Amino acid sequence: MAYKIVFFDIDGTLVNENKEVPSDTVEAVRALKANGVEPVIATGRAPYFIKPLADQLGIESFVCMNGAYAVYRGKPVYKRVIPKESIEALVNLAAGHGHSLVFEGEHAYCSDRAEHPFVTESVLSLKVELPGHDPEFWKANDIFQMFLHCEGHEEHLYQGLVPELKLIRWHPKAMDVLPAGGSKAQGIEAMLERLGITPSEAVAFGDGLNDKEMLEFVGLGIAMGNSHQELLPYADYVTGHVDEGGIRNGLAKAGLIA
Structure with missing residues (x-):
């Protein structure tokens, strides 16, 4: 499968317990972009929490607040408000x-x-x-x-x-x-529809309980080695720990970087 887009959770996935991005993760995301594959942040965090990280990694698109708010290259593509x-x-x-x-x-x-x-x-x-x-x-x-x-x-x-x-x-x-029924998968689905990309052409990385639906929804769901144990049954593949090359190894497993 030729994957076209990759969704990354933040805490425990792109960043470690110290809220730092491992250097090999920075390099892996850069290599992913260089290969023409779109990286997207998919997080429970609000958009005003993620700008420094997005700038550091050169990521322009995101699904925030557990799927309630999605932006693709500066333009909102989905909003889900609580009544x-x-x-x-x-x-x-x-x-x-x-x-x-x-x-x-x-x-x-x-x-x-x-x-x-x-x-x-x-x-x-x-x-x-x-x-x-x-x-x-x-x-x-x-x-x-x-x-x-x-x-x-x-x-x-x-x-x-x-x-x-x-x-x-x-x-x-x-x-x-x-x-009720809300999840990161909803925001991801809206973004994929806007881009004309099928779920089978997408990859997602996560480590927490709010990543279950996202990993199930995409073509290749990858759980970090440091994931919550309840997430593992929802993943197609379990990669390494966030501090032990987890992102790099997962992207290589997907055939997206060397």
Whole structure:
């Protein structure tokens, strides 16, 4: 199969635990571009979190906020907004449990609390700026994704109570909140349709629970050696650790670089 496009998760895939891109990954992405294959970032992060990385790797296109917002070479190709009534239901539920929410818009993101230790710990782990404070931010802006800050033993407090929403844990103190059925695969599908590329002509790399649908959807799904164990059944191939040539080896396995 002659693959035409490759989607890369960020955390644990393009960057390691120190949020650094290994030098062999930089070289591998450059070689991929030189061979005429399009690299695209596919991440749970918002677009305002990824510009330095995209610039470093020379990547112009991305699928962000777990598939809710996709841009191809500067032009939006897909937007999926969370309905206000679903947000309001979660706001009321989280308030009752004393849990903080962060609302992610197209150009900015804000927390419902000025200071919350779970927000600080989880967001700073991404090595990005902390959100602004505006409990009403969701009312005046389109929201594509939210963070719900609670611990694993508290997840049952939300199960089935807002059926229009989907929760995916990404940090011991935080979960992504997206529309039910939402995933990176939706944004990828929209981008591929716009480009006239079939899923079988695409490759994807990931390591986390939010990468399941993406790896299943494309022609070749590659899990990193450092992946969450629950991701592995969804992959066609398991490559090396992010710090041990995982991206380079995976692209070579796909026949995309030497």
